[in-house]
Amino acid sequence: MKPKRIVLNVIALGVFAFAVFPVYWMVLTAFKPTKDIQAETPSFFPANITFSHFGTAVNADGFWLFWRNSAFVAITGVLLALVVACLAAFAVARLKWKGRQAFIVMVFVAQMTPWEALLIPMYVIARDTDMLDKLPMLTLIYFMMTLPFTIVTLRGFLNAIPADLEEAAQVDGCNQFQAFRRIVFPLLAPGLLSTSLFGFITAWNEFAFANLLIIKEQDQRTLPVWLSSFSNTFGTDWGATMAAATLFMLPVLLIFLVLQGRVTSGVAAGAVKG
Numbered sequence: 001m002k003p004k005r006i007v008l009n010v011i012a013l014g015v016f017a018f019a020v021f022p023v024y025w026m027v028l029t030a031f032k033p034t035k036d037i038q039a040e041t042p043s044f045f046p047a048n049i050t051f052s053h054f055g056t057a058v059n060a061d062g063f064w065l066f067w068r069n070s071a072f073v074a075i076t077g078v079l080l081a082l083v084v085a086c087l088a089a090f091a092v093a094r095l096k097w098k099g100r101q102a103f104i105v106m107v108f109v110a111q112m113t114p115w116e117a118l119l120i121p122m123y124v125i126a127r128d129t130d131m132l133d134k135l136p137m138l139t140l141i142y143f144m145m146t147l148p149f150t151i152v153t154l155r156g157f158l159n160a161i162p163a164d165l166e167e168a169a170q171v172d173g174c175n176q177f178q179a180f181r182r183i184v185f186p187l188l189a190p191g192l193l194s195t196s197l198f199g200f201i202t203a204w205n206e207f208a209f210a211n212l213l214i215i216k217e218q219d220q221r222t223l224p225v226w227l228s229s230f231s232n233t234f235g236t237d238w239g240a241t242m243a244a245a246t247l248f249m250l251p252v253l254l255i256f257l258v259l260q261g262r263v264t265s266g267v268a269a270g271a272v273k274g
Contacts, residue, residue: 023249029242030054037239053239057247060240062219062226070223071251073135074203077142078196084143085150085195086188090180092151093158094166104155111148119212126213133217141209146199157191158184193259201252223248 029037031049057063091097092104122141123132131137161184169179207224214220227244 026242026249027246029238030246032239034237034239050239053237053243054247056237056240057244060244062221063244065219066221066223066226069135069220070204073138073142073222074200076139077203078146078199080139080143081146081150081199082192082196085147085154086185086192088151089154089158090184093155094163107148107151111152115145116208119208122209123212131213133214133220135220137213138210138222141213142199142203142206145206146195146202149202150195150199153195154188154191157188161187197255197259200255204252 028044028046030053031046031051032043033048033050036043036046036048088107092100126132126137165183165187166176166179169183170176174182205224206222207228210222210225211228214222214225227241227248
């Protein structure tokens with residue numbers, strides 16, 4: 001192996017370790033007994049394993065309620081984004097209309113805009129429309145956050161599907177909508193899965209808007225907001241805190257492992273044919 005290749009591999013391994021170590025430490029702490037967590041000398045490998053911290057986290061007041069809230073706003077926002085983005089991507093990739101290029105530029109600008117800059121405007125809109133402390137407002141925000149990325153990715157994926165397939169279906173008697181539904185839509189499955197997964201991760205992990213817009217109605221909080229106050233509720237019970245964080249990470253990890261092959265092919269197809 002060439003020295004340059006060895007150096008690059010070592011650097012890549014170092015970056016990987018740097019990125020993964022906080023996650024490893026979180027999971028390790030979740031399984032450590034309390035006495036090992038509070039020990040003066042930290043141990044990087046578990047001498048003893050306990051599941052009691054997970055029981056504490058799951059039985060904590062509000063865990064399942066806030067889990068359902070997070071699942072509702074994330075799944076609903078992503079599904080809305082998929083429906084709208086699928087139609088918008090088809091219009092951009094297949095149809096010729098005035099203002100098409102300007103629309104594409106606007107989508108890219110929206111994709112590049114930092115959402116933190118919109119915290120105050122979104123708060124003002126929610127306050128003036130009486131939508132504070134309501135999950136539908138969070139759902140709409142997550143829909144807007146995931147929509148530009150979904151349009152861009154599905155557009156690239158549609159460009160990778162030959163238009164001749166739709167034309168052949170129309171020759172056989174299908175109208176444009178039927179050709180899209182029967183021919184193009186099934187071929188979009190990897191793209192839909194990849195965009196929905198990344199959109200779900202964005203909405204599932206989002207903290208700033210959920211913390212800002214849910215003020216009085218504590219039952220409307222999402223899991224990230226609840227998790228931020230979990231250590232205060234349980235004092236120094238870091239084992240339960242890390243167990244709750246591990247459970248929070250678990251759904252996204254499981255979905256990614258199940259859909260890994262399709263997600264990879266969908267991202268690649270959407271990136272190559274921009």
